[in-house]
Amino acid sequence: VPIAELTRNAVDVLPTGELEKKLALGRPLRVKFGIDVTSPDIHVGRGIPLQRLRAFQDEGHVAVLIIGDYTTRIGDPSGRSSERPILSDEEIDANARLYLEQAKVILSDDEELLEVRYNGEWLSKLSYADVVRLGRIVTVARMLERDDFEKRYRAGEPISISELLYPLMQAYDSVAIEADVELGGTDQLYNLLAGREVMEAYGLSPQVVLTTPLLLSWDGEKMSSSVGNNIPLTAPPEEMFGRTMRIPDSQLEEWWTLVAEQPVPEGDPMQSKLGLARFIVARSHGEEAAQEAAEHFRRVVQDRKPPEEMPEHSLPAGDPVHLPALLADAFPLSTSEARRLIAQGAVKLDGDPVSELDLPRARLEGAVLQAGKRRFVRLNGAA
Amino acid sequence: VPIAELTRNAVDVLPTGELEKKLALGRPLRVKFGIDVTSPDIHVGRGIPLQRLRAFQDEGHVAVLIIGDYTTRIGDPSGRSSERPILSDEEIDANARLYLEQAKVILSDDEELLEVRYNGEWLSKLSYADVVRLGRIVTVARMLERDDFEKRYRAGEPISISELLYPLMQAYDSVAIEADVELGGTDQLYNLLAGREVMEAYGLSPQVVLTTPLLLSWDGEKMSSSVGNNIPLTAPPEEMFGRTMRIPDSQLEEWWTLVAEQPVPEGDPMQSKLGLARFIVARSHGEEAAQEAAEHFRRVVQDRKPPEEMPEHSLPAGDPVHLPALLADAFPLSTSEARRLIAQGAVKLDGDPVSELDLPRARLEGAVLQAGKRRFVRLNGAA
Numbered sequence: 091v092p093i094a095e096l097t098r099n100a101v102d103v104l105p106t107g108e109l110e111k112k113l114a115l116g117r118p119l120r121v122k123f124g125i126d127v128t129s130p131d132i133h134v135g136r137g138i139p140l141q142r143l144r145a146f147q148d149e150g151h152v153a154v155l156i157i158g159d160y161t162t163r164i165g166d167p168s169g170r171s172s173e174r175p176i177l178s179d180e181e182i183d184a185n186a187r188l189y190l191e192q193a194k195v196i197l198s199d200d201e202e203l204l205e206v207r208y209n210g211e212w213l214s215k216l217s218y219a220d221v222v223r224l225g226r227i228v229t230v231a232r233m234l235e236r237d238d239f240e241k242r243y244r245a246g247e248p249i250s251i252s253e254l255l256y257p258l259m260q261a262y263d264s265v266a267i268e269a270d271v272e273l274g275g276t277d278q279l280y281n282l283l284a285g286r287e288v289m290e291a292y293g294l295s296p297q298v299v300l301t302t303p304l305l306l307s308w309d310g311e312k313m314s315s316s317v318g319n320n321i322p323l324t325a326p327p328e329e330m331f332g333r334t335m336r337i338p339d340s341q342l343e344e345w346w347t348l349v350a351e352q353p354v355p356e357g358d359p360m361q362s363k364l365g366l367a368r369f370i371v372a373r374s375h376g377e378e379a380a381q382e383a384a385e386h387f388r389r390v391v392q393d394r395k396p397p398e399e400m401p402e403h404s405l406p407a408g409d410p411v412h413l414p415a416l417l418a419d420a421f422p423l424s425t426s427e428a429r430r431l432i433a434q435g436a437v438k439l440d441g442d443p444v445s446e447l448d449l450p451r452a453r454l455e456g457a458v459l460q461a462g463k464r465r466f467v468r469l470n471g472a473a
Numbered sequence: 474v475p476i477a478e479l480t481r482n483a484v485d486v487l488p489t490g491e492l493e494k495k496l497a498l499g500r501p502l503r504v505k506f507g508i509d510v511t512s513p514d515i516h517v518g519r520g521i522p523l524q525r526l527r528a529f530q531d532e533g534h535v536a537v538l539i540i541g542d543y544t545t546r547i548g549d550p551s552g553r554s555s556e557r558p559i560l561s562d563e564e565i566d567a568n569a570r571l572y573l574e575q576a577k578v579i580l581s582d583d584e585e586l587l588e589v590r591y592n593g594e595w596l597s598k599l600s601y602a603d604v605v606r607l608g609r610i611v612t613v614a615r616m617l618e619r620d621d622f623e624k625r626y627r628a629g630e631p632i633s634i635s636e637l638l639y640p641l642m643q644a645y646d647s648v649a650i651e652a653d654v655e656l657g658g659t660d661q662l663y664n665l666l667a668g669r670e671v672m673e674a675y676g677l678s679p680q681v682v683l684t685t686p687l688l689l690s691w692d693g694e695k696m697s698s699s700v701g702n703n704i705p706l707t708a709p710p711e712e713m714f715g716r717t718m719r720i721p722d723s724q725l726e727e728w729w730t731l732v733a734e735q736p737v738p739e740g741d742p743m744q745s746k747l748g749l750a751r752f753i754v755a756r757s758h759g760e761e762a763a764q765e766a767a768e769h770f771r772r773v774v775q776d777r778k779p780p781e782e783m784p785e786h787s788l789p790a791g792d793p794v795h796l797p798a799l800l801a802d803a804f805p806l807s808t809s810e811a812r813r814l815i816a817q818g819a820v821k822l823d824g825d826p827v828s829e830l831d832l833p834r835a836r837l838e839g840a841v842l843q844a845g846k847r848r849f850v851r852l853n854g855a856a
Contacts, residue, residue: 250610252606
């Protein structure tokens with residue numbers, strides 16, 4: 091049943107019964123998705139709505155990606171935050187290309203199924219009078235009902251008038267491209283519904299709204315590249331694999347359901363987690379890379395064996411060799427951190443923990459020195 | 474002292490001490506006043522801020538009248554009211570001309586002292602991005618503090634986002650014309666202060682704000698042409714005079730202070746009221762017209778004497794003449810209204826009340842027939 095595939099895992103599909111009517115039109119639907127060019131790194135979490143977009147493409151519908159170049163060029167609506175930088179045209183273009191490159195891990199780039207539009211195309215043509223006309227459609231009270239605004243308004247935090255104009259721009263994008271469906275995370279529900287109101291006011295058949303759930307990272311938080319708890323869609327295979335393996339067992343079912351769109355396999359959670367990591371790596375890098383990443387993970391992390399290849403490190407002159415100084419030289423550690431690792435039994439020579447601080451040179455030459463779980467060098471005698 | 478004249482009767486002159494600084498610049502100041510072209514009838518009440526504007530002109534400053542053609546063309550901000558019609562360019566121009574014609578009763582039209590600008594000149598050039606930039610300056614909370622918005626917001630009445638954009642347009646007008654001072658009624662205080670904030674954000678020295686009090690009509694209400702309690706600045710002399718004479722004694726001091734800008738004369742309130750009416754008529758029509766209007770008032774209203782000239786009315790055929798039918802024919806009355814006036818003793822022949830309904834023709838020929846206080850015809854015999 092195609093509709094079950096289109097709405098799989100969706101939180102809201104509004105209004106009830108309208109998607110069925112749109113599908114019954116018998117033509118390819120225009121499925122809108124707005125992308126954020128200020129932070130173009132797509133991680134597995136941001137891939138969730140893209141997976142839905144792909145499901146529409148698989149049924150022959152057109153994914154319309156909206157690049158908010160106009161919005162971005164205006165900068166932060168409140169004018170107070172430095173978090174939303176004003177980008178130049180070149181940066182916007184570069185970010186849009188970067189975004190698309192990553193999005194194609196999930197989306198089809200068949201040109202019949204993918205349309206990329208910059209909203210400056212229509213927004214730059216609107217006048218003050220047009221903005222007023224647009225502003226008539228939504229009341230201040232309705233806008234302040236939004237979760238984010240309501241909290242700030244109640245807390246007495248300033249909300250500038252221009253902030254109310256941003257959702258209207260996004261809504262007008264739906265008018266300009268004549269969207270049949272708009273996808274977004276649950277945090278976008280209000281904006282997507284505002285799009286319906288505005289389309290109706292402009293005499294168009296309003297879009298169907300489809301929201302997807304938020305995928306939380308291993309620490310139970312929203313994925314974020316600044317926090318470092320994200321899994322970028324184009325990260326190297328071994329990194330993707332390792333990061334996925336950090337998910338606690340309690341989140342396995344959610345990840346299998348949302349990311350792999352399959353039921354979580356029965357049996358050993360470790361096997362199920364390995365399977366998920368292979369799925370995620372294979373999607374970005376192919377089966378072979380996934381296989382290699384799995385082997386790397388088993389060798390380096392699971393079996394705690396040293397990797398087959400590792401950097402060489404030259405021993406310093408002198409005998410005996412002072413181990414904290416050697417560690418600080420070979421790895422990005424301070425000597426006090428090195429001492430702590432030694433005391434914790436986390437420093438090994440050929441797999442055996444070392445507790446002495448000064449070691450005879452002969453015991454070190456040609457050995458594998460390990461600091462913590464994943465840092466290895468092979469020591470050689472050259473001074 | 475010129476500053477006392479400039480700020481005479483002002484409710485607010487903000488910020489304190491700033492007008493003095495502007496005056497010390499030693500150049501003609503640009504004094505902004507926005508006019509409402511949707512209702513171009515100027516009455517004595519609307520003349521109050523114009524009187525202040527004239528005081529600035531008398532000191533060599535420039536009155537900059539802003540015609541909100543752009544605002545008017547957009548129509549009612551809420552989109553719900555039919556009270557604020559969308560006018561065509563021709564109607565706006567005609568109303569602006571009509572306004573100026575009336576305003577010149579009070580303003581000097583010396584071209585060095587009067588500048589008339591249409592705000593479409595600058596507002597039509599603003600983009601969505603410009604509106605957002607403007608919207609950053611004022612917070613939603615600040616805007617909703619306005620009396621009119623606050624009441625509506627608390628009452629749960631819808632306020633559209635576009636309504637918040639109107640005060641910003643007026644504020645931007647101050648930027649465009651680089652206003653030194655803006656005048657307005659007390660109900661405009663918020664808008665005038667918003668103009669200061671916006672000018673500051675655009676790097677200009679903010680305008681001084683000067684508000685004038687509201688002049689109430691004889692019924693204690695705001696003057697309004699739809700209510701009929703107004704005194705238009707270009708009404709005929711006799712009408713102006715008569716309407717002014719309706720002011721109750723309790724309002725005399727306020728009117729003398731605000732309109733004539735003189736202390737109320739000592740003594741008989743009737744004499745003081747006649748003096749005020751003469752002042753108002755003389756300002757619009759000259760001393761001679763004021764003199765004639767005063768005489769007309771005394772004759773027709775005060776002494777209840779018939780006017781020297783009046784229309785002739787031909788008696789119908791037949792004898793006796795039926796008085797209610799004659800009255801309904803001669804005046805805009807129904808026969809039942811005529812009967813009521815007769816019963817009240819309000820119908821007179823040559824100044825004497827008549828109570829009969831049928832009168833001999835001879836008694837009527839050549840007589841003055843009076844219905845109520847101010848309606849007179851001279852009857853003649855021709856059928």
